[in-house]
Amino acid sequence: MKNFLLPDPGEGLVEAEIVTWRVKPGDQVKINDILVEVETSKSLVELPSPFEGTIKELLVPEGQLIDxxxxxxxxxxxxxPDEEAPVANLVGSGPKKSETRRRPRKGAAAAEAGPAEAHDQFVAAFQTAAPVSRRADEQAPLRPGQAEPSGSPLPDPGPAPAEPAPTGGAVLAKPPVRKLAKDLGLDLTTITGTGEGGVITRADVEQAATTTSPEPVEGQATPVLGTSTSSVHELFEERIPIKGVRKATAAAVTSSAFTAPHVTEWLTCDVTATMELLDRLKQRRDLGEVRWTPLVVVAKAVLLALGRTPELHSSWDEANREIVLRRGVNLGIAAATPRGLLVPNLKGAHADDLVTLAHRIDKLVKAAKEGKTQPADTSGGTFTITNIGVFGIDGGTPILNPGEAGILCMGAIQRRPWVVGTGAEERIEPRWVTTLAVSFDHRLVDGEQGSRFLADVARVLTDPAQALLF
Known part of the structure; x- marks a missing residue:
């Protein structure tokens, strides 16, 4: 009999929420079969089984936050039965020994947490993509025998609906969609998926929520506006627990806003040449499957500008009263996901050429939106880019990531009237224009340095050929 303990996800995280159980009591599992999906403040993680046997009991319900x-x-x-089971480990840290909420990172001594063979098999589950079995009934489905007819024949069935609702079996939906349905109190088996292959999408769940009338709770009065009894005028209140990514984001921005003295500068610039460059790059078939977006060119411009103004990716060491200047850049890309805002970063982005940078950004953002960002991907950032232009917003005043000296905010790129030429050649033309904003820690960066950095970024976007001079 084995007790499986919540593994240590590493990166200083000491708790996680049980999101979805993939097994139930009575199921047969093998080593590396997925048992459960958990959510930390940084990522969704599937936990494989380090043991082979029968599921005896699920000790923690879905939705519960545990240490x-x-x-x-x-x-x-x-x-x-085990007298004392070890804590499994995802990244090489040792078992949790105290109630301390933050503890120092440990090294490879985690191998002592259990038998070497079981530990190797456990770690291998995160390094391979081999298919795993789920449940016993999926491995060897039962075959029905020949039934003997008896009694009077049944009447002819009526016409079947055009799109019958699922009546059993696995529900096709991604974990964030399952969580949304659970928060809204909806049964996924009653929702028809419109995604590819019948997958239930977020839009399907939201549509079901708007068409489902809430049932009144007996003995509980529902406050209303006015005297109308129509459900249109009812006032409903929903309470969402502060946990996971939202909890981590709230703590980070609060700490940053009240620790680092923020300064924000703005600059509106003509990026027509950048848009024309992107159009030409999209025609280059020899570059392979590259997703060319303005963010790629902005990221390259930021990396070039940081090379000329390293103060923008430095850090403040309060304990030693020192400013730490970094040689490389781990470039953070803020991504809006169903779980909240994540800022994974590209390690060593300063060494990437434009094509490599485009591939890495696309992969990074996709992983974040699919809930596959690992804890290590969100730590160690030195500078961040946030793109609110994708929401049609002109600009904003971003808050620094804790431990970073600067963050650049991209606004929407729009067609606007713009004055071009000089003297007798001066005229107004429609151009592609955007607004950039940079926030920086005034303890580390002076106004002159912040202004020079922002001007350098704008110069590359206005005329990409200027990159040759950096």
Missing amino acids: VGTPIVIIDDGEE
């Missing part, structure tokens, strides 16, 4: 080291499931492997 690392908490028993979550009992697996009957045919052996005697």
Whole structure:
């Protein structure tokens, strides 16, 4: 009998939420079969089984937040019950020994947490993409026998609906969609998916929520506006627990806003040449499958400008009273996801050429939106770019990521009237224009340095050939 404890996700995280159980009591599991999906403040993680046997009991319900080291499931492997089970580990840290909420990183000593073979198999589950079995009934489905007819024949069935609702089996929906449906109190088996292959999308869940009338709770009065009894005028209140990404984001921005003295500068610039460059790059078939977006060119411009103004990716060491200047750049890209705002970063982005940078940004953003960002991807950033232009917003005053000296905000790129030429050649033309904003820590960056950095970024976007001079 084995007790499986919530593994240590690393990166100083000490708790996680049980999102979705992939097994139930009685299921047969093998080593590396997925048991459960958990959510930390940085990512969604699937936990594989380090044991083979039968699921005896699920100890923690879905939606509950628990500490690392908490028993979550009992697996009957045919052996005697464990007196004290080790804490499994995702990244090489040791078992949790105290109630301390933040603890120092540990090294490879995690190998002592359990038998070497089981540990290697556990770690291998995160390094391979091999298909795994789920449940016993999926591995060897039962075959019905020949039934003997009896009694009077049944009447002819009526016409079947054009799109029958699912009546059983697996529901096709991604984890964020499942969580949304759970928060809204909706049963996914009653929702017809419109995605590819019948997958239930976020839009399907939201549509179902708007067409489902809430049932009144007995003995509970519902406050209303006015005297009308129509459900249109009812006032409903929903409470959402502060946890996961939202909890981490709130703590980070609060700490940053009240620790680092923020200064924000703005600059509106003509980026017509950048848009024309992107059009030409999209025609280059020899570059392969590259997703060319304005963010790619902005990121390259930022990296070039940081090379001339390293203060913008420095850090403040309060303990030693030192300013730390960094040689490389781990470029953070803010991504809006169903779980909240994530800022994964590209390690060593300063060394990437434009094509490599485009591939890495596309991969980074897709992983974030699919909930596959790992904790290590969100730590160690040195400068961040946030793109609010995708929402049609002209500009904003971004808050620094804790530990970083600067962040650039991209506004929407729009066609606007713009004065071009000089003297007798001066005229007004429609051009592609955007507004950039940079916030920086005034302890580390003076106004002159911040202004020079922003001007350098705008210069490259206005005329990409200027990059040759950096």
